[in-house]
Amino acid sequence: MTANLTAETLAAYKRWAPLYPSTAHNPLMRAEQQAMADLWPPVSGRRALDLAGGSGRYSRLLAADKAAQVVALDFCVPMLRQVSGAARVCGNMMQLPFADRVFDVVISGLALGHATNVNAWMAEVARVLNVGGVFLYSDFHPDAARAGLTRSFKDRKNDYCTVPHRCYELDSQREAAAAANLTIEVVHEVRVGMELREPFPKSEEFYRRWHGLAIALVVRARK
Ligand SMILES: C[S@@+](CC[C@H](N)C(=O)[O-])C[C@H]1O[C@@H](n2cnc3c(N)ncnc32)[C@H](O)[C@@H]1O
Numbered sequence: 001m002t003a004n005l006t007a008e009t010l011a012a013y014k015r016w017a018p019l020y021p022s023t024a025h026n027p028l029m030r031a032e033q034q035a036m037a038d039l040w041p042p043v044s045g046r047r048a049l050d051l052a053g054g055s056g057r058y059s060r061l062l063a064a065d066k067a068a069q070v071v072a073l074d075f076c077v078p079m080l081r082q083v084s085g086a087a088r089v090c091g092n093m094m095q096l097p098f099a100d101r102v103f104d105v106v107i108s109g110l111a112l113g114h115a116t117n118v119n120a121w122m123a124e125v126a127r128v129l130n131v132g133g134v135f136l137y138s139d140f141h142p143d144a145a146r147a148g149l150t151r152s153f154k155d156r157k158n159d160y161c162t163v164p165h166r167c168y169e170l171d172s173q174r175e176a177a178a179a180a181n182l183t184i185e186v187v188h189e190v191r192v193g194m195e196l197r198e199p200f201p202k203s204e205e206f207y208r209r210w211h212g213l214a215i216a217l218v219v220r221a222r223k
Pocket of ligand 1: 009110
């Protein structure tokens with residue numbers, strides 16, 4: 001079951017990769033990226049990991065911020081091929097191929113919902129993070145998933161595809177962080193009609209229906 005879901009996720013991202021530039025390329029990503037920027041840690045001179053970095057959206061920002069070293073890890077090679085300005089590592093975020101405490105900053109955009117286990121994901125991040133290091137991550141909000149919203153895209157043939165997603169409630173994220181000796185400093189919820197309010201085709205109906213719904217979550221934690 002877990003192996004099937006991971007394979008399905010990888011297949012979906014291989015399909016999405018050609019249409020996944022290394023910038024925030026839809027209204028949700030722009031709102032999420034702004035919330036991440038508001039909580040962005042000091043990066044200059046630090047060793048940074050872009051975890052499940054995709055095509056390198058956050059790797060670019062880490063490099064622009066003069067991180068001493070940027071490593072982008074993802075399990076999808078067509079995503080990684082688009083990354084520039086970072087060392088690229090093809091690997092599984094559930095079993096990181098790095099020694100203990102080698103990063104001062106770990107950034108992870110919109111990837112927690114692909115972790116097979118939130119406790120193991122948090123423990124793996126805590127293991128590679130130096131003492132005092134910062135972990136900043138975002139994800140599709142569990143409330144949005146519960147409301148029936150999906151993570152989906154249209155591929156090159158204009159076919160509609162949905163990416164599998166696991167729902168980790170905020171309480172289970174807090175418990176996993178505590179068990180991994182990470183202290184959560186800030187939790188920010190990105191809400192429809194508030195931070196997310198950019199118009200897009202048929203958006204009036206979307207904003208009317210989902211006004212106030214938490215659609216993305218941004219969390220900053222420290223080891
Ligand atoms: C929604 S994309 C986000 C990409 C990038 N972090 C961003 O914010 O633009 C999720 C990424 O997680 C990667 N991913 C999913 N499961 C993974 C795993 N088990 N190990 C490594 N990467 C994974 C996918 O390949 C994809 O690039």
